[in-house]
Amino acid sequence: MRAFVINQLNHPSKIELTKDAPEPKLIPDQILVDVYSAGLNFFDILQAQGKYQNQPEFPFILGSEFAGIVSQDSPTPLGCSFKPGDRVFGYAQGAYADRVLADPGQLLPLPQNLTFDQGAGIFVTWPTNYEGLVGRARLQKGEWVLVAAAAGGIGMSAVQIAKALGAKVIAAAGSQAKLGAVKKYTGADYLIDYTKPGWQKDVLKITGGRGVDVVYDPVGLIQDSLKCIAWKGRAVVVGFAGGNIEKLPLNLVLLKNIEIIGIHWGAYSIKEPGHVPSVHKAVISMLQSGKVTPVIFPEVYPLERLADGLVALENRKTWGKAIVRIRDEPVPTAKL
Numbered sequence: 001m002r003a004f005v006i007n008q009l010n011h012p013s014k015i016e017l018t019k020d021a022p023e024p025k026l027i028p029d030q031i032l033v034d035v036y037s038a039g040l041n042f043f044d045i046l047q048a049q050g051k052y053q054n055q056p057e058f059p060f061i062l063g064s065e066f067a068g069i070v071s072q073d074s075p076t077p078l079g080c081s082f083k084p085g086d087r088v089f090g091y092a093q094g095a096y097a098d099r100v101l102a103d104p105g106q107l108l109p110l111p112q113n114l115t116f117d118q119g120a121g122i123f124v125t126w127p128t129n130y131e132g133l134v135g136r137a138r139l140q141k142g143e144w145v146l147v148a149a150a151a152g153g154i155g156m157s158a159v160q161i162a163k164a165l166g167a168k169v170i171a172a173a174g175s176q177a178k179l180g181a182v183k184k185y186t187g188a189d190y191l192i193d194y195t196k197p198g199w200q201k202d203v204l205k206i207t208g209g210r211g212v213d214v215v216y217d218p219v220g221l222i223q224d225s226l227k228c229i230a231w232k233g234r235a236v237v238v239g240f241a242g243g244n245i246e247k248l249p250l251n252l253v254l255l256k257n258i259e260i261i262g263i264h265w266g267a268y269s270i271k272e273p274g275h276v277p278s279v280h281k282a283v284i285s286m287l288q289s290g291k292v293t294p295v296i297f298p299e300v301y302p303l304e305r306l307a308d309g310l311v312a313l314e315n316r317k318t319w320g321k322a323i324v325r326i327r328d329e330p331v332p333t334a335k336l
């Protein structure tokens with residue numbers, strides 16, 4: 001079995017693909033999945049170097065987000081609805097491999113209108129954004145939303161979800177090329193280059209001087225965005241992809257009567273497990289409706305070039321969701 005095995009901590013660019021890794025050891029309460037595509041994430045780069053909060057014992061296989069087909073020789077856990085041949089997407093350690101074992105609770109059926117490449121980037125990003133915008137920011141139809149780093153996997157998903165909910169979206173990104181991709185794929189109402197000095201003035205102009213009701217930030221742009229947030233606005237902290245953990249001037253929080261809100265979707269399975277299925281249901285319904293579509297970076301990397309994909313992601317050379325393809329989509333059998 002091919003797999004990206006980590007035997008010692010190192011940058012992914014210095015680790016080679018293992019072509020004869022052992023097959024996963026079958027466990028009765030787990031599902032074995034033939035992986036077709038897997039998502040590239042910043043935390044994979046950190047985990048390979050020992051800098052992530054979840055560090056498996058050596059040796060371990062890198063990767064977590066994936067889409068594929070339940071293997072023909074998969075165990076069938078009691079009460080589990082998945083069966084061999086089902087198209088699924090999910091989350092499990094070891095996704096950068098031909099096959100992976102997954103907890104049934106970390107798998108969902110892949111909508112028929114989505115490819116495996118599209119499905120490989122859903123499980124973490126889309127529920128995070130749905131809960132972040134709906135559950136945490138309490139986004140309402142007609143409100144203004146500023147999405148920072150809108151060209152990334154999180155950003156493009158957030159723009160689409162906000163639009164589907166009836167919001168007016170200002171998408172911010174750091175280059176004209178990335179803004180062009182956002183315009184082409186997301187339906188954002190306005191585009192802002194946040195490398196331009198004083199970009200907040202453009203946001204205020206767009207909103208008639210009022211400012212945005214919601215700031216949605218996965219990159220570390222909250223402090224700058226407070227200059228164009230509305231009275232009683234909500235600023236959602238999604239992450240720090242830019243590498244800087246901000247220290248905010250709380251006087252602005254006081255004077256504008258605003259809320260600083262965090263979204264840590266990974267903790268919901270521990271803190272609020274009963275809420276998770278409703279979010280998954282809402283996300284799948286939205287994806288099935290065709291109102292939103294996962295955006296994949298055009299260069300889909302083969303497993304042999306996984307390290308190249310992670311380096312491109314690290315250097316912010318990608319937009320949308322970057323994907324590694326383990327195997328090609330199966331060709332449908334013609335019906336006689």
